[in-house]
């Protein structure tokens with residue numbers, strides 16, 4: 001009897017397992033193995049180098065630049081998109097005329113493909129006739145090329161990510177805010193609790209699980225969302241907007257240095273795993289789960 | 291001791307929502323130190339009235355006075371009152387102690403003062419052992435006490451309660467009724483208590499305000515409301531089972547009052563008894579309640595219920611019934627209003643103060 005149930009269970013799980021293993025786990029293991037060998041070139045077969053590829057990274061200026069950039073990019077996009085999402089959610093949480101329209105407009109960037117978003121922002125950034133430049137010129141400032149200048153390119157790219165993500169995260173915050181019972185607000189109001197105190201002492205702790213969920217997503221996206229880099233800067237100028245994932249793509253599919261790309265991928269996976277696990281353990285203590 | 295100056299006065303208050311009128315010209319007053327109960331069926335506007343008094347909602351028209359001061363436009367925090375919600379409204383992420391002290395904390399009360407008051411209130415409410423727990427780790431009755439403690443610790447003179455016992459089981463509810471009433475008397479709180487449970491109203495109230503469809507139907511002591519319902523609505527709402535309303539024709543042969551206008555006659559189940567003479571009724575059902583039996587019967591067009599001691603013999607399938615003339619209530623057939631000119635003077639009621647009973 002028990003045996004039969006097990007057969008059923010495995011039979012039901014099998015299709016999912018087959019796909020997961022073929023397309024996720026096997027490639028991951030293969031990548032790990034590849035990263036320990038040299039890239040086969042012409043007649044020269046792949047050779048085992050152990051951590052050779054990883055040592056190479058330490059002296060690779062582009063890799064180091066990409067790491068620093070990814071760090072800044074992650075920090076900026078995570079913080080800004082979460083704060084912006086929360087602010088927008090608080091704004092449209094109440095009901096007033098046109099709140100539906102407002103919610104929709106906040107959410108719209110989310111449904112657009114990132115490539116299309118990037119093109120819109122290219123227009124915003126375009127020197128001379130772009131939206132931002134027109135405003136700058138109107139106020140008598142010099143023309144600027146945000147996506148093309150080394151000192152602003154990374155932030156120009158980050159702004160697009162924030163713009164795209166905040167609306168998505170807003171939905172989660174909005175849902176969380178709506179689960180905070182209205183009577184809590186009323187009970188606090190009778191006690192003479194200001195709106196800010198209520199937000200700090202009640203709302204914020206109660207939406208903490210959502211904040212955790214959103215921030216995990218934001219971290220993952222910070223390393224995952226690079227589509228717009230292809231359209232806007234291609235990592236340039238002078239690697240100013242080079243991000244780790246984009247560098248992996250360039251190494252693997254432009255220079256076909258698959259072994260080195262594999263090693264870079266391992267680094268990316270390690271970072272994501274560490275951040276993800278760390279976040280859950282760290283935040284677990286401070287999160288109130290009902 | 292109670293004084294009878296109106297402490298809180300509701301003056302012709304109206305509250306209209308987009309598609310309904312929750313309160314339609316309500317005027318009522320609440321005395322200092324009294325336990326007043328707003329009683330009425332679901333949707334009659336009790337909660338709406340309470341929220342207006344609390345300042346959680348604004349009236350469409352009318353004025354609310356507290357101690358002779360117009361508070362209609364004041365925010366809830368400016369009205370010096372506390373409130374116990376039906377859902378308790380405890381903060382799930384705060385401990386019992388933090389929940390109780392929430393108001394004092396936001397008002398920046400001194401630490402020493404807070405811990406002294408917390409100790410007193412926790413002791414009084416039997417919560418001392420649970421101060422570190424989260425609300426989710428408490429039973430319904432304990433949560434209820436926390437909500438009450440939060441109101442009590444504020445030491446505000448007015449306490450509003452919206453069906454605070456409705457989430458408890460019957461036994462606990464009965465216990466809490468006694469506790470609540472004792473607490474109110476001990477602290478001399480002015481309590482305005484919303485319920486649709488007439489047992490709660492009867493047992494706790496100094497004064498009951500019966501509401502129906504956004505209006506006040508009757509104001510009086512539990513005794514007045516029970517024995518002299520002001521309308522067929524109150525007559526049919528109060529009492530389990532409620533007062534039976536007879537077409538006078540169906541009572542022909544009994545001690546019916548001589549009324550010249552179209553009217554109905556109300557009789558309480560316990561005021562009807564088997565008799566040798568009087569109108570006849572057909573037995574339709576019997577319900578055994580232990581001490582009593584409820585006899586359902588039909589007299590002409592009127593179905594009614596009569597209460598007899600369980601020890602009394604069952605009536606025959608067709609029986610005659612009677613009542614004391616003094617126990618009959620007479621209502622206008624069209625307006626449903628009581629016709630007080632046909633009331634018999636009852637010494638126990640006539641001289642009673644109209645507003646409070648216990649002290």
Ligand SMILES: Nc1ncnc2c1ncn2[C@@H]1O[C@H](COP(=O)(O)OP(=O)(O)OP(=O)(O)O)[C@@H](O)[C@H]1O
Pocket residue numbers: 307308309310311312330331332333334335336337338339485486
């Ligand atoms: N926010 C609101 N918007 C629209 N209508 C409302 C609102 N609040 C209450 N009402 C209406 O006002 C009427 C009175 O509601 P209220 O909550 O005061 O009833 P209640 O006497 O407390 O009933 P219950 O015993 O069920 O709690 C109802 O018809 C209700 O539908």
Ligand SMILES: [Mg+2]
Pocket residue numbers: 336337338452
């Ligand atoms: Mg209600």
